[in-house]
Amino acid sequence: MKLDKTDIAILRALQEDGRQSNLALAEKVHLSPSPCLRRVRQLEEAGVIRGYTAILDEKAYGLPLTLFVRISLERHSSEAVEGFEEAIAGLEEVVECHLLTGSADYLLRVVVADLDDYQRFMREEIHQITGVSSIETSFSLKRVKEARVYRKP
Amino acid sequence: MKLDKTDIAILRALQEDGRQSNLALAEKVHLSPSPCLRRVRQLEEAGVIRGYTAILDEKAYGLPLTLFVRISLERHSSEAVEGFEEAIAGLEEVVECHLLTGSADYLLRVVVADLDDYQRFMREEIHQITGVSSIETSFSLKRVKEARVYRKP
DNA sequence: TGAAATTTGGCATAACCTGCCAATCATGAA
DNA sequence: TTCATGATTGGCAGGTTATGCCAAATTTCA
Numbered sequence: 040m041k042l043d044k045t046d047i048a049i050l051r052a053l054q055e056d057g058r059q060s061n062l063a064l065a066e067k068v069h070l071s072p073s074p075c076l077r078r079v080r081q082l083e084e085a086g087v088i089r090g091y092t093a094i095l096d097e098k099a100y101g102l103p104l105t106l107f108v109r110i111s112l113e114r115h116s117s118e119a120v121e122g123f124e125e126a127i128a129g130l131e132e133v134v135e136c137h138l139l140t141g142s143a144d145y146l147l148r149v150v151v152a153d154l155d156d157y158q159r160f161m162r163e164e165i166h167q168i169t170g171v172s173s174i175e176t177s178f179s180l181k182r183v184k185e186a187r188v189y190r191k192p
Numbered sequence: 193m194k195l196d197k198t199d200i201a202i203l204r205a206l207q208e209d210g211r212q213s214n215l216a217l218a219e220k221v222h223l224s225p226s227p228c229l230r231r232v233r234q235l236e237e238a239g240v241i242r243g244y245t246a247i248l249d250e251k252a253y254g255l256p257l258t259l260f261v262r263i264s265l266e267r268h269s270s271e272a273v274e275g276f277e278e279a280i281a282g283l284e285e286v287v288e289c290h291l292l293t294g295s296a297d298y299l300l301r302v303v304v305a306d307l308d309d310y311q312r313f314m315r316e317e318i319h320q321i322t323g324v325s326s327i328e329t330s331f332s333l334k335r336v337k338e339a340r341v342y343r344k345p
Numbered sequence: 346t347g348a349a350a351t352t353t354g355g356c357a358t359a360a361c362c363t364g365c366c367a368a369t370c371a372t373g374a375a
Numbered sequence: 376t377t378c379a380t381g382a383t384t385g386g387c388a389g390g391t392t393a394t395g396c397c398a399a400a401t402t403t404c405a
Contacts, residue, residue, distance in 0.1 A: 348403100349405100350401105354400090357394100362391070370384080372381080373379095374378090
């Protein structure tokens with residue numbers, strides 16, 4: 040799908056505020072409501088917009104600790120990789136997981152309630168996964184930056 | 193702010209779909225529309241809901257490459273730290289930046305269009321920041337998992 | 346148990362969404 | 376340049392949804 044200037048403006052406005060009314064959005068992108076809504080629907084159907092979500096304050100929600108866990112596997116056979124990825128997919132503490140180039144195989148982003156919860160997560164979940172050769176955990180002390188609008192492509 | 197069971201249900205439903213109508217939301221959490229909307233507004237005003245955003249397909253949007261950059265500083269004086277953090281804040285390629293415990297000081301998540309864009313970003317932006325002692329870049333080969341709903345707290 | 350405070354549901358009005366159609370604009374060929 | 380074709384837009388009408396208010400129900404705490 041080809042994106043023109045108006046599409047980019049719509050996408051950026053909806054990243055800024057995903058719940059704004061179509062009227063407000065239309066005004067921002069200099070369209071009248073009906074073509075604006077039609078474009079949004081097209082962007083949704085084409086999969087450019089994958090969905091909408093509420094952004095929570097993790098602290099207020101009760102999961103104030105964010106950790107990043109770098110994990111390497113002993114072997115990289117399909118079975119080992121698939122087994123690991125399935126195990127990760129089942130862990131609700133793991134918010135995000137990337138397969139990486141470089142010194143570690145995977146980077147996980149994990150949210151937990153407190154240090155006890157962290158310890159439990161490590162002992163009961165991560166350490167139970169077979170084929171893991173190394174684990175390195177870093178706590179996020181501070182979210183220095185969080186942009187929710189991507190730059191123009 | 194104290195969150196009861198219904199608040200949690202609302203927050204989880206809005207993470208699932210931040211644009212659903214108040215009517216649909218009310219039904220899901222077993223409330224009638226008016227108290228449901230009132231709770232949502234309260235959660236917004238209390239800052240538990242920090243906002244709403246559209247989730248884009250980075251590939252379709254034209255920024256298909258995600259990289260994680262681990263950076264350490266030479267010194268950790270307030271000036272060095274503030275200088276670095278301000279520099280990062282100004283880079284629109286940097287979507288996220290965390291101050292970390294462990295072997296690296298910062299973890300950056302960066303989105304770029306292609307390898308040329310990556311090279312330009314490194315040369316023109318990152319390498320221009322003073323006080324950086326080490327940089328380690330990893331490309332995301334695959335997003336193995338992405339949960340947009342936090343587990344219950 | 347009983348009173349106060351909080352929360353809920355229903356209603357009326359206002360705002361918004363959405364599908365349809367004519368008008369406008371962009372595109373490409375002659 | 377001109378004209379024809381297709382794509383996109385704007386306005387309108389009807390249906391849906393949001394929102395503020397008030398009485399009723401529920402919870403809380405003494």
